[in-house]
Amino acid sequence: MSTDARPYALMAEVESPSAALRAAEAIREAGYKRWDVHTPYPIHGLDGAMGLRNSRVGWFTFVGGTTGFTLGMLMIWWMGKIDYAIPVGGKPLFSPIFSFPVAYELTILLGAFGTLFGMALLNRLPRHYHPLLKHPRFRQVTHDKIFVVIECADPKFSETETRQLLERVGGRNVETVED
Secondary structure (H helix, E strand, C coil), rough: CCCCCCCEEEEECCCCHHHHHHHHHHHHHCCCCCEECCCCCCCCHHHHHCCCCCHHHHHHHHHHHHHHHHHHHHHHHHHHHHHCCCCCCCCCCEEEEEEEEHHHHHHHHHHHHHHHHHHHHCCCCCCCCCCHCCCHHHHHHHHEEEEEEEEECCCCCCCCHHHHHHHHCEEEEEEEEEE
């Protein structure tokens, strides 16, 4: 343990997915706000146990898709009505039916960009450093271990009470992770 390192979080290992669900419910009910459960695979029901709401990434997708559809229609309208106004056989200079493929493609493209950039923004990516990644035991999370981490920045965090909570909910090897 170095002398200038600040504590980042308390990390505990839980032995099974059902133990992780019970631990998540207990931590949520205790009122902690800055905590997470790290697993090597998805655990059904963990979002509900953690009290997570639906992701806001869908709003970025919606705004991107709507922008793409509008831009596609405006682009074809501009080209047909103003930029290259060539009347052919008395047909209208703009038809939304024939503009639909372009608008559809731009809807998909900008919706995908909205999803990608929204996810990166909400996850604060790219992040080149995280204190958990240098902890030697945390490397096991990609194999078969499940970890519950409560950050020291949580308003309810107390070294002794949080440690006792993690041990009470079945956490083993409760350790302090340094920043």
